[in-house]
Amino acid sequence: MTYRVDIEGLDASILMHPKVWEASGHVENFTDPMVDCKQCKARFRLDLLGDMINDKKKKKALESLKESLKDDAALLEKISKIQAGSVENENFETLLTDNEIGKLLLPELNCPQCGNKGTFTSARQFNLMFKTFIGPVEDSGAVVYLRPETAQGIFVNFLNVQSASRQKLPFGIARIGKAFRNEINTKNFLFRTREFEQMEMQFFVKPSDDKKWYDYWKTERLNWYYSLGMTKDKLRYHDHPADKLAHYAKEATDIEYQFPFGWGEIEGIHNRTDFDLSRHQEFSGKSLKYFDEESKEKFIPFIIETSAGASRSFMAFFVDAYYEEEVNGEMRSVLKFHPKLAPIKAAILPLVNKDGMPEIAREIEKDLRRNFKVFYDDKGAVGRRYRRQDEIGTPYCITVDTQTLEDKTVTVRDRDSMEQERISVNKLTEFLIIKLSQ
Numbered sequence: 535m536t537y538r539v540d541i542e543g544l545d546a547s548i549l550m551h552p553k554v555w556e557a558s559g560h561v562e563n564f565t566d567p568m569v570d571c572k573q574c575k576a577r578f579r580l581d582l583l584g585d586m587i588n589d590k591k592k593k594k595a596l597e598s599l600k601e602s603l604k605d606d607a608a609l610l611e612k613i614s615k616i617q618a619g620s621v622e623n624e625n626f627e628t629l630l631t632d633n634e635i636g637k638l639l640l641p642e643l644n645c646p647q648c649g650n651k652g653t654f655t656s657a658r659q660f661n662l663m664f665k666t667f668i669g670p671v672e673d674s675g676a677v678v679y680l681r682p683e684t685a686q687g688i689f690v691n692f693l694n695v696q697s698a699s700r701q702k703l704p705f706g707i708a709r710i711g712k713a714f715r716n717e718i719n720t721k722n723f724l725f726r727t728r729e730f731e732q733m734e735m736q737f738f739v740k741p742s743d744d745k746k747w748y749d750y751w752k753t754e755r756l757n758w759y760y761s762l763g764m765t766k767d768k769l770r771y772h773d774h775p776a777d778k779l780a781h782y783a784k785e786a787t788d789i790e791y792q793f794p795f796g797w798g799e800i801e802g803i804h805n806r807t808d809f810d811l812s813r814h815q816e817f818s819g820k821s822l823k824y825f826d827e828e829s830k831e832k833f834i835p836f837i838i839e840t841s842a843g844a845s846r847s848f849m850a851f852f853v854d855a856y857y858e859e860e861v862n863g864e865m866r867s868v869l870k871f872h873p874k875l876a877p878i879k880a881a882i883l884p885l886v887n888k889d890g891m892p893e894i895a896r897e898i899e900k901d902l903r904r905n906f907k908v909f910y911d912d913k914g915a916v917g918r919r920y921r922r923q924d925e926i927g928t929p930y931c932i933t934v935d936t937q938t939l940e941d942k943t944v945t946v947r948d949r950d951s952m953e954q955e956r957i958s959v960n961k962l963t964e965f966l967i968i969k970l971s972q
């Protein structure tokens with residue numbers, strides 16, 4: 535966002551008028567199907583239940599279901615079609631969430647928690663928004679929701695931002711912030727949590743340009759992960775088939791990362807059409823039409839959304855950067871973060887704690903700290919200090935040694951190659967700026 539003239543930044547509130555969530559469709563549609571085990575009271579998301587049951591048991595349940603349906607050719611054909619048509623591993627989810635088949639398949643399954651068979655309730659829809667109340671009276675008129683996505687704050691502020699920034703179509707509004715979802719099953723560390731950080735961008739375009747910009751952002755967003763060093767073959771698109779699109783989407787894809795536990799979505803890209811702005815216009819009674827000075831026309835723009843999870847993407851970068859490797863007969867753990875992502879850009883280490891080296895190192899630290907997050911460390915042997923920085927992903931270690939006292943140069947050690955070069959102290963800022971902009 536900072537580097538683009540066509541994108542503005544925004545912060546909007548977590549608690550918004552409840553009508554915003556009616557307009558967005560969240561009150562009606564933001565639900566997950568849920569089942570309970572009557573025996574142990576555990577609660578599961580129906581679409582994720584299959585992930586918790588091993589393949590052998592799933593196969594057995596399906597065989598038993600087919601056997602009981604041997605006289606129902608129509609249903610058997612429907613099952614075969616789903617099995618043939620779905621993406622790998624999604625067959626079971628599709629079968630379970632199908633109204634007709636799910637009802638019959640559930641009794642064949644064992645509860646992943648207590649192991650009992652046939653103990654599931656039928657599926658119920660469960661709204662994922664957290665509710666709270668405005669004011670002292672906790673009645674239905676005072677209900678507000680913790681935002682389940684940051685996007686709606688952008689839609690309702692679209693004309694405010696557009697007129698204040700004097701942007702013309704096409705342009706985007708981006709924001710980063712907390713989102714809250716009452717997830718039934720949190721799992722895989724930061725992958726699915728109830729409170730998480732999103733970074734979303736809504737790009738407003740002329741309706742006839744929607745396809746062009748959808749394709750543009752699809753490519754651009756994948757390139758963003760590549761540009762920050764993520765392993766290429768661990769990233770892929772998962773295009774949504776037409777019958778699985780969200781209620782607001784004309785076209786959609788997920789960018790997925792191959793985590794150690796399998797492929798998982800880290801970002802969603804949607805062509806949201808004029809759905810959101812039209813709905814907010816309808817529910818608020820305020821026009822959200824854009825006036826195009828060239829054509830002198832007023833219309834509701836289409837929106838291309840790029841919606842990334844900051845916490846999920848962080849986890850993907852973290853997993854991708856982690857290596858254990860042998861160096862001179864010893865193991866080192868290293869986080870090979872792209873320098874732009876490394877939380878600490880450089881460590882400054884006096885070789886020994888005497889001969890004026892700590893004083894010079896402190897001066898370097900003070901100077902670099904004005905522009906970069908740096909760390910001063912004088913504890914222990916220098917080799918150990920390098921290892922500590924490797925573990926937290928610091929790309930450069932700057933060491934003040936005997937030669938520094940003579941010619942004002944220091945060594946800069948590269949985390950990944952472990953090679954060292956000598957650099958003048960007064961060139962360190964320039965060196966880091968170049969490295970961090972690559």
Ligand code: GAP
Pocket residue numbers: 682683684685715717724725726727728729730731732734799800801802839841842843844845846847
């Ligand atoms: N505005 C569209 C939207 O919110 P989404 O696919 O529901 O779309 C976007 O969410 C991104 O937010 C996901 O790709 C994921 O990275 C992240 N996300 C969603 N639910 C999450 C959760 N429970 N925990 C962590 N991250 C989550």
